[in-house]
Amino acid sequence: MSKYIPESLRNQIAISDKRRCCYCLTSEANSGIPMTHDHIHPRSRGGETTFENLCLACRSCNEFKADLTEAIDPVTGKITPLFNPRIQIWSDHFHWSSDATKVEGLTNIGRATVICLRMNNPVIVAARRRWTTSGWHPPDD
Secondary structure: OOOOOOHHHHHHHHHHOOOEOOOOOOEHHHHOOOOEEEEOOOHHHOOOOOHHHEEEEOHHHHHHHOOOOEEEOOOOOOEEEOOOOOOOOHHHHEEEOOOOOOEEEOOHHHHHHHHHOOOOOHHHHHHHHHHHHHOOOOOOO
């Protein structure tokens, strides 16, 4: 847990983000893995430690995002901004595959984010399959 993020801000983020990754929607309760705090606009690029610039992210999404703010949309081949969970709505850019194991991008932002953050890596897809069987997945909101 980052000591430079005040506890009151960490609590605000946890409640707002429903204790799940704002990118792939992995739940801390389902995965058992504590969420990390992602600077949407990275600190290394001048991003501030504010509610508007922080969100919860699973370790995998956070590590692959690193300090990136854009990626290539695989359909258009153009450089595209990554999804910003503080100003964009998840369901406008993503949806679940018919078996609820894969995040699918609906827009250039969604597609670029899915690829860049490797949101459908084999480990998480297998876990989502188990969560779906248990009725924990996908989130109903």
